[in-house]
Amino acid sequence: MKKVAVIGVGITKFGELWNSSLRSLTIEAGTKALSDAGIPGEEVDALYTGCMTGDMFVKQGHISSLIADYGGLLPVPSTRVESACASGGLALRQGFITILSGVADIVVVGGVEKMTDALGSQTTGYLASAADQEWESFNGATFPSLYALMAKRHMYEYGTTEEQLGLVAVKNHYNGSLNPNAHFPFKISLEKVMGSTLVADPLRLFHCSPVSDGAACVILASEEKAKELRDDPIWIRSSGQASGAIGIYDREDICTIDSTVNAAKSAYKMAGVTHRDIDFAEVHDCFTIAEIINIEDLGFFKKGEGGKAVEDGITSLDGELPINPSGGLKSKGHPVGATGVAQVVEVVTQLRGKAGKRQVKDAEIGLSQNIGGSGGTAVVHIFSR
Amino acid sequence: MSVPRFWREIPYRYRLIGSYCEKCNETFFPPREICPRCRRSGDIKDIKLEEEGEIFSYTVIRTAPPEFDVQTPYAIALIKLKNGPLIMSQLTDCEMDDVKIGKKVRMVFRKISEDGEAGIINYGYKFVLAE
Numbered sequence: 001m002k003k004v005a006v007i008g009v010g011i012t013k014f015g016e017l018w019n020s021s022l023r024s025l026t027i028e029a030g031t032k033a034l035s036d037a038g039i040p041g042e043e044v045d046a047l048y049t050g051c052m053t054g055d056m057f058v059k060q061g062h063i064s065s066l067i068a069d070y071g072g073l074l075p076v077p078s079t080r081v082e083s084a085c086a087s088g089g090l091a092l093r094q095g096f097i098t099i100l101s102g103v104a105d106i107v108v109v110g111g112v113e114k115m116t117d118a119l120g121s122q123t124t125g126y127l128a129s130a131a132d133q134e135w136e137s138f139n140g141a142t143f144p145s146l147y148a149l150m151a152k153r154h155m156y157e158y159g160t161t162e163e164q165l166g167l168v169a170v171k172n173h174y175n176g177s178l179n180p181n182a183h184f185p186f187k188i189s190l191e192k193v194m195g196s197t198l199v200a201d202p203l204r205l206f207h208c209s210p211v212s213d214g215a216a217c218v219i220l221a222s223e224e225k226a227k228e229l230r231d232d233p234i235w236i237r238s239s240g241q242a243s244g245a246i247g248i249y250d251r252e253d254i255c256t257i258d259s260t261v262n263a264a265k266s267a268y269k270m271a272g273v274t275h276r277d278i279d280f281a282e283v284h285d286c287f288t289i290a291e292i293i294n295i296e297d298l299g300f301f302k303k304g305e306g307g308k309a310v311e312d313g314i315t316s317l318d319g320e321l322p323i324n325p326s327g328g329l330k331s332k333g334h335p336v337g338a339t340g341v342a343q344v345v346e347v348v349t350q351l352r353g354k355a356g357k358r359q360v361k362d363a364e365i366g367l368s369q370n371i372g373g374s375g376g377t378a379v380v381h382i383f384s385r
Numbered sequence: 386m387s388v389p390r391f392w393r394e395i396p397y398r399y400r401l402i403g404s405y406c407e408k409c410n411e412t413f414f415p416p417r418e419i420c421p422r423c424r425r426s427g428d429i430k431d432i433k434l435e436e437e438g439e440i441f442s443y444t445v446i447r448t449a450p451p452e453f454d455v456q457t458p459y460a461i462a463l464i465k466l467k468n469g470p471l472i473m474s475q476l477t478d479c480e481m482d483d484v485k486i487g488k489k490v491r492m493v494f495r496k497i498s499e500d501g502e503a504g505i506i507n508y509g510y511k512f513v514l515a516e
C-alpha cells in the first residue's frame with residue numbers, strides 16, 4: 001500500500017487573539033507549516049481546511065476560496081470540511097485519502113476557528129448547533145450539559161469521582177504550562193478546579209475547555225515526495241472514522257462513545273497495531289469527563305477505570321501512557337476547527353523528539369482522537385517515525 | 386425562525402408521539418422514518434408513548450443560551466420512558482436537591498422557550514417528579 005507522511009507542521013498561539021482574523025490565523029499556521037516542510041506554494045496539489053462555525057462566529061461562508069486566495073495558493077483546489085469539533089481531524093483524513101488515491105502528491109491540511117469575535121451570549125448557542133437542534137437544544141440542552149449527563153451517569157455506574165474529573169484538568173494544565181502556544185499555559189490546583197463556578201453539575205468552569213482563537217496546519221506528502229524532501233518524515237500509519245447518533249438520547253450507552261470505539265477499531269486494524277503499542281495520545285478532552293471516556297473507548301483502560309488511571313498518574317507526562325502532552329483542549333485551548341489538526345502538530349512534534357520540556361520519553365507511535373459534538377463523529381489517526 | 390419549523394413537530398412535542406418498528410418491536414423518540422436497527426426493511430408506525438418514566442441521568446444548567454436565560458438554573462434529564470426509549474427533557478416544578486437518578490417522573494405540558502418579546506412561544510413536554 002502507498003504511504004503518506006507529514007512533512008511540515010505549523011501552529012499559531014491559541015487564545016483570545018484580538019488582532020488576528022480568521023484568514024490571518026490560517027495563513028500564519030500555513031506559512032509556518034510550508035516553511036517547516038521547506039517547499040514553496042507551487043508544489044501544493046490540494047488544500048483542505050477544517051472549520052466548524054466560520055458562518056456563525058464571523059459570518060464568513062465559502063471558506064475554501066478565502067483560504068486558497070489569501071494563502072497565495074490560487075488556483076489549487078480547496079475544500080472546507082465541517083463536522084463540528086471533528087472538522088480538523090476529518091480535514092486531515094481527506095488529505096490522507098487524496099494522496100492515497102494518487103490524485104495528489106502534496107496536500108495542505110489546515111484547521112481554524114475564530115471564536116472571540118462573537119458575543120459570549122451567542123457562543124453557547126452557536127456551539128449547541130453541533131447537537132440535535134430539534135430534540136436537544138430545543139429543550140434547553142447546552143453543550144456542557146450533554147457531557148454533564150454522561151459524567152453523572154459515569155459517576156453513578158462506576159464510582160468515578162469529582163476529584164478524578166478535576167485531576168484531568170490539573171494534569172492537562174501542567175502539560176500546557178510547558179507549551180508556549182497554549183491558551184492557558186499555567187498550572188492549576190485541584191482545589192481551584194473544585195472551587196470553580198458550576199456550569200452544569202458536576203461540570204465546573206475548569207472542567208470545560210475554553211473558547212479560543214487559533215489555527216494549525218500540516219503538510220502531507222506521498223512516500224516518494226516525503227523521502228525526497230525530508231530525512232525525518234512522520235508516517236500516517238492509519239486513519240479511522242466512524243459516525244454515531246447525533247443525540248445522546250439514542251446512544252446504546254451514554255458512558256461509551258461508540259463512534260470512537262469504531263473509529264479506533266478501524267485505525268488499529270489498518271496500522272496493524274493494538275492499543276498496547278501506543279506510546280502516547282492526544283485525545284479530545286473538550287470536558288474532563290470526555291478524556292476519561294475516551295481513554296476507555298480507545299481500549300487503554302477498561303470501561304469505568306479511566307478515572308482511576310488518571311488518579312494513579314498513568315496518564316501523566318512521566319506516566320506509562322502520557323495523555324495530552326500538549327495540554328489538551330483544556331489548557332492548550334479549543335479553537336474548534338483547529339483542534340483536530342493541532343493534535344497532529346503535537347503528535348508529529350513529539351515523534352520528531354522536538355517537544356522540549358514536555359517531550360514524551362521514547363515516543364515512537366502516537367495516536368490522535370478527535371470527536372464531533374457529543375459523539376456523532378469520531379476520527380482516530382495513528383502515526384510513527 | 387419561521388413558524389412552520391415549530392408547528393410541524395407539534396404532535397410529537399405536545400403529545401409524545403414516537404415511532405415503533407413492527408419488525409424489531411422497538412420504539413424510538415424523536416420519530417424516525419427509517420428504523421436504525423433493521424435500516425430500511427422495517428414497518429415504522431407512529432405510537433403514543435407512555436407519559437411516565439424514571440431519571441436515567443440529569444444535570445442542572447447554570448449557563449444557558451439567551452432563549453432560556455429567564456429559566457436559569459434549570460434541570461435537564463435523560464428519562465427512560467416506561468416501555469419506551471430514553472428521551473431528553475427539562476425537569477420542572479422541583480427542588481434541585483430532590484432530583485436523583487432512578488426517581489420516577491411524569492410528563493406535563495409547558496412553555497419551553499420564548500424567542501424574544503414578540504417572537505414565537507414554544508410549547509412542549511417537560512417532566513415533574515412523581516414521588
Ligand SMILES: [Zn+2]
Binds near residue numbers: 410421424427428
Ligand atoms: Zn426495525
